[in-house]
């Protein structure tokens with residue numbers, strides 16, 4: 001399989017360093033507020049990475065950290081008048097609940113900064129001993145950028161050019177404006193830990209280097225994070241880790257695209273942050289996952305109601321097809337006879353899925369392949385010339401393959417009837433209707449038809465249609481479904 005590597009700027013063949021074992025680290029959440037849909041995207045993307053690598057037979061160890069002490073957390077806790085560490089712990093619990101609702105699987109290890117202070121101090125001591133870092137009188141420790149010749153290699157920045165345009169008024173005790181903090185001396189009233197340099201707390205970048213080394217060793221196979229972290233965060237991780245160990249920090253550097261909302265960056269000041277909790281009130285977990293994964297992980301996603309409605313429409317079609325397959329299978333026992341004039345078609349679900357995903361986790365292509373799968377299934381079910389038992393055999397295999405492969409994306413995992421029912425109810429809720437009201441209208445329509453008042457029956461049908469509800473008559477009765485319309489731009 002191939003993975004795009006930010007370090008080489010090419011799609012490179014993925015082979016782990018140690019046989020079948022994959023060591024993957026992704027920068028996690030700074031827990032100072034409710035998790036929003038941007039956090040969800042990053043978590044869903046690396047959940048998808050780990051699930052797919054496992055699906056391909058790799059033995060994956062996935063580490064994702066929590067930043068549970070930093071300026072934002074301290075400021076927020078101060079505002080609320082609560083203890084910063086306890087506040088962060090509460091936010092970790094809430095973020096895990098949110099991500100669980102989105103069917104994001106836990107990382108194998110979830111280190112927190114406050115639990116790794118000793119490892120971080122040891123790491124910094126190693127850098128000072130190797131003359132890559134220095135402590136100021138005030139008790140801050142800085143990484144010396146000029147001591148690390150490869151600085152800027154990930155983000156393609158020339159270290160000399162980084163000197164231009166930076167603040168020339170140096171912070172107290174800092175030798176070079178490019179140097180960044182490894183340890184920050186405690187300000188009055190702030191949470192702190194004891195260290196050889198006095199009371200203080202770690203700078204942000206050092207935690208990932210220390211946690212990756214402790215949990216996965218000197219060299220990772222895959223390092224991940226949002227593309228806004230390439231510089232300076234990942235550049236600084238590389239400098240710290242490689243200066244200490246002399247080994248490459250990661251063989252593959254991967255970056256997910258960012259999430260905007262209605263074309264704008266999500267921010268507290270704009271008031272347009274969409275939390276996971278609020279998104280889940282309107283849309284199901286699979287709809288949200290679909291919206292995130294139907295774009296390639298490296299692409300930015302602009303989230304709007306339209307985007308979610310498009311995902312609902314796709315999933316509605318996919319699940320309706322699965323539901324029809326279930327009905328077909330209930331009515332027709334599978335037999336061993338072959339399909340007439342069709343070869344192995346329908347048995348390519350898994351192969352097609354793998355070939356899409358092997359190409360840099362192309363979940364966008366993998367999801368679009370579901371249209372071809374559904375089209376084929378629908379054609380087969382409608383084909384009067386095919387032996388029913390043979391069709392049932394083909395459909396059963398196809399359905400099993402869909403469920404197995406798309407589990408990697410956390411899609412197509414619900415029972416079709418239950419999924420459709422839940423989607424119908426969500427739609428009715430949005431239209432301000434109850435199920436009983438729809439049933440009453442259908443009864444009224446049946447009565448009108450019974451007395452051959454077709455104008456009245458059609459009027460009811462039109463009324464339902466305007467409410468986004470379609471009516472299907474069949475020999476077995478009348479059913480209703482959704483006419484999912486996505487507003488035009």
Ligand SMILES: [Zn+2]
Nearest residue numbers: 027208233237
């Ligand atoms: Zn990091």
